[in-house]
Amino acid sequence: MIFLLISFGIVAFGQPAWIPGLSPLAACIGYAIFWKKVTTFSSRKLQFWSGVTWFFCVQLIQLSWMTAIEYQGFYILVVYAALCFGLGLQFGLLTLFVNRLPHVAVAALWVCFEWARLYVFCGFSWNPMGLSLAAWPISMQLASVVGVLGLSFWVALTNLAWLRPRKTVWIAFALFPYLFGAVHLLYHAPKMEVAPRLAVGLVQTALFPSQKIPLKGREHEFIAPDKQWARILNLFPPQQKFDLIVFPEHVVPFPADLAVYPANKIGSLFGETQLAESKEKISNIFCLQALARRFSADVVAGLDASEKKDHFSAAYHVAANGHSISRYEKQILLPLAEYLPFSFLKRWTKSYGITEFFTPGKESKVFYGKIPFSVSICYEETFSELVRQGRKKGAELLVNLTNDGWYPASLLPKQHFDHGRIRAVENGAPLVRACNTGITAAIDSLGRVLGQIEQERQATVLVASVPTYHFSTLFTFWGNWVLVAFCIGILGYNFKNILPCLK
Numbered sequence: 001m002i003f004l005l006i007s008f009g010i011v012a013f014g015q016p017a018w019i020p021g022l023s024p025l026a027a028c029i030g031y032a033i034f035w036k037k038v039t040t041f042s043s044r045k046l047q048f049w050s051g052v053t054w055f056f057c058v059q060l061i062q063l064s065w066m067t068a069i070e071y072q073g074f075y076i077l078v079v080y081a082a083l084c085f086g087l088g089l090q091f092g093l094l095t096l097f098v099n100r101l102p103h104v105a106v107a108a109l110w111v112c113f114e115w116a117r118l119y120v121f122c123g124f125s126w127n128p129m130g131l132s133l134a135a136w137p138i139s140m141q142l143a144s145v146v147g148v149l150g151l152s153f154w155v156a157l158t159n160l161a162w163l164r165p166r167k168t169v170w171i172a173f174a175l176f177p178y179l180f181g182a183v184h185l186l187y188h189a190p191k192m193e194v195a196p197r198l199a200v201g202l203v204q205t206a207l208f209p210s211q212k213i214p215l216k217g218r219e220h221e222f223i224a225p226d227k228q229w230a231r232i233l234n235l236f237p238p239q240q241k242f243d244l245i246v247f248p249e250h251v252v253p254f255p256a257d258l259a260v261y262p263a264n265k266i267g268s269l270f271g272e273t274q275l276a277e278s279k280e281k282i283s284n285i286f287c288l289q290a291l292a293r294r295f296s297a298d299v300v301a302g303l304d305a306s307e308k309k310d311h312f313s314a315a316y317h318v319a320a321n322g323h324s325i326s327r328y329e330k331q332i333l334l335p336l337a338e339y340l341p342f343s344f345l346k347r348w349t350k351s352y353g354i355t356e357f358f359t360p361g362k363e364s365k366v367f368y369g370k371i372p373f374s375v376s377i378c379y380e381e382t383f384s385e386l387v388r389q390g391r392k393k394g395a396e397l398l399v400n401l402t403n404d405g406w407y408p409a410s411l412l413p414k415q416h417f418d419h420g421r422i423r424a425v426e427n428g429a430p431l432v433r434a435c436n437t438g439i440t441a442a443i444d445s446l447g448r449v450l451g452q453i454e455q456e457r458q459a460t461v462l463v464a465s466v467p468t469y470h471f472s473t474l475f476t477f478w479g480n481w482v483l484v485a486f487c488i489g490i491l492g493y494n495f496k497n498i499l500p501c502l503k
Contacts, residue, residue, distance in 0.1 A: 007033035008054060012061040015127075016135040017414040023135035027155045028174040030132075032162035039099045039163075051095030056088030062127050065410035071209050072406060083124060090117075097498070098160065105494045107156035108487035111149050115484050118383065123332070125382035126415065128152045133177055134422050137447045141181035143425045144473040147384050150483050151177075151422075188446055188471060195469035198371060198397070200432050201245040201297070204440040205232055206459035208405045212436075213253055226261055228252050229287055230269055235461045242297040242463075243370045246434040249302035249313065249378050249403040252284060256303040256316055256327075259283045270294070285316065285325065293322040298369035302377060302401040305329065310359040315375040315401055317367040329361025330377040331386060364389035371468055373397035378404075381433070382419040384426055388479055391427040396470045398423060400433035408456060413439045421447045428471040432464065445470050 007030055013019045014026025022030075038050045066072075066080035090113045097106050110129060117124045130151025134140045143151055154177065161170035207228060210218040223231070229252060254260050259281035266282050270290035284303055292299045298320050305314040305327060313330040364386060366372050374390020374397075381387065381400045390398065400420055404413045417439040424431040425447040432442045441452035442464035451464045491498070 003033050003037045004050075004054065007031065007037075008057060011132075012058045014132050015062060015415070016131065016418045017411045018062075020135040023132045024139070026132040027139070027177075028158045028170070029162055030159065031129075031156070032159040035095065035098045035159070036163060038095060044096060047095055048092045050092075052085075052088040052092035054088075055091035056084050059084035059087045059127065062415075065407050065412035065415065068407040068410040068412070070408055071215075087127075098163070101494055101497055103157060103160035103163075105490050106160055107153050108490040110156045111153045111483065111487045112491065114149055114152055115480065115487075123335075125379070125419070129155045131418060131422075134418055134447075137425075138181035138185060139177045140422060140425050140447050141184040142177045143422050144184065144428060144475055146483055147426050147475045147480055148419075148422050149384070149480050150475075153483065153487070185446060188469075191471075192444060192446065192467050192469045195467040198466045198468055199241055199243045200442060200464045200466050201236070201240070201242045201295075202432055202434040202440045202442065202453075202462040202464060203232065203235065203245065203247045203251075204434065204438060204453050204458065204460055204462065205235075205248060205251065205436050206457050207231075207436055208408060212250070225253050226266060226269070229266070231459070233269065235459055237461065237463065240461075240463060242295045244373075244432075245291060245295060245297050245299045246399055246401065246432055247299070247301035248434045248436040248440075249315075249401040251301050251303065251436070254284060254304070255306045256285045256288075256314065257283050258306070261286075285318070288316060288318045289322040289325075292318045292320055296320050298367075300367070300375065300399055300401070302403070311357070312361060313358045313377060314361075315377055315399075317369070317375075319369060326365070326367055328365045328367070328375045328377075330358065330380065331361040331364070332380045332383060333358055333360055334379055364393060366390060366393045366395050371396050373399050375399045375401065376423075378402045381416065381423060384423065384475075385479055387423045388427060388476055391429055391476050396429060396468065397466070398427065398429050398431040400431065402433060402435040403437075404435060405437040405456070408437070413437070413456065414454075417441060417452075421449075426473065426475045428473040428476065430466050430468065430470065432466060442466050 010025045010030035014022035038047055041047050114128050128148050130148045133151045158173040161173050210221040211223045214222040261282050263279040263282045272290045288299050299318045302315050305312040315328045317326045366374050372394050374395035424443045428445050430445050434440050437456035439454050440462050442450040453462050
């Protein structure tokens with residue numbers, strides 16, 4: 001039992017968001033200690049349910065941010081338990097094969113499980129096994145070749161190698177990510193130092209959902225949208241020059257082009273009194289245009305967009321001249337919060353203040369300012385292939401707009417941030433992210449943090465000097481498909497041995 005508890009502690013807390021110092025142990029031996037003990041059990045049923053229970057408990061720790069019920073209500077606890085149990089079932093099944101298939105096939109099976117979670121089962125992207133290699137820049141550089149699924153493959157294979165009598169192979173597997181990372185950093189870091197830099201302002205509003213929209217029972221917390229804008233404007237440091245200003249997802253209420261604000265009041269607030277005189281009401285787009293003109297900077301902000309019967313969660317880009325406007329529509333939506341899997345759930349979600357749902361966008365886009373960049377919105381940042389599409393289309397900077405405020409006082413912002421760092425490494429491009437309540441941050445193309453705001457109640461503008469150095473990576477070239485095809489091929493080759501293991 002002591003070994004099961006030790007392995008549980010290493011794996012459950014060996015993530016960047018929990019105890020980064022345990023992450024290297026989780027990556028090379030945490031799972032192995034568990035498998036070493038459990039595979040001695042004579043009953044396959046006991047092995048399976050031991051794996052289910054152990055990994056279920058691991059996920060209860062790692063996904064504990066889902067217990068933040070302040071805005072979500074108690075229903076999220078049901079979702080939390082179901083997800084943890086589903087992940088436990090996958091791991092229990094994997095445990096059955098540990099001593100019955102070649103180790104490379106076992107690692108391949110786990111990669112297929114993680115990939116299927118993304119695109120076949122539930123669209124759940126959190127907590128890949130490879131995240132334990134993302135605690136430090138030196139160990140995450142391998143993602144530039146194989147992506148986060150490749151890190152998961154390597155973590156599984158390293159842990160399985162420890163089960164062999166001779167530990168030479170295990171030592172080689174355990175050290176390789178760090179040796180590769182050291183060489184990778186030594187090659188690219190000097191080029192980073194001499195690269196041109198971009199002056200970026202990342203706005204963290206520190207506005208929680210009940211302050212941005214009137215939620216039932218919490219109407220007294222609501223701040224009128226014009227006052228929200230006044231509050232945001234006061235965050236900007238005087239005389240600061242920017243090349244790019246980024247606001248978070250759903251930065252203020254109302255669709256972007258809906259004229260709702262009194263023209264004289266908002267015009268005066270943004271120093272655009274004469275321009276506003278010709279209008280009776282003005283929109284959020286007017287506010288973004290005024291900011292672009294004031295700072296002579298490109299402005300990106302998350303706002304709702306309506307078009308006929310469609311309603312989008314969108315990112316708007318206003319060019320530095322204040323005239324050219326382009327838009328990206330969010331492609332991956334959260335069930336219940338942003339789209340309804342079933343219409344009968346609408347009455348239920350309404351009780352939580354969720355009354356509007358979105359249409360998914362159709363493609364990734366590149367915006368052209370002082371540097372070409374692509375945008376992901378919130379949860380999309382955890383999907384490697386989506387972010388990769390923007391990079392393939394020519395983006396030299398990755399921009400993320402996020403709202404993690406629905407889970408206050410939790411580790412969700414940190415875990416979300418850890419996924420973002422991997423996207424920068426996978427694609428060899430710097431990343432900037434603006435969040436309503438954190439973690440707002442700037443990250444270079446090697447996954448190193450240039451600046452961040454961790455406190456969720458800190459309203460400010462993070463001013464970051466971002467090196468524009470970017471480079472081509474093998475992951476951008478081939479994505480997940482080479483690895484997934486390899487894993488499917490390995491499983492196909494061993495298929496005749498798989499079915500007997502389940503009996």
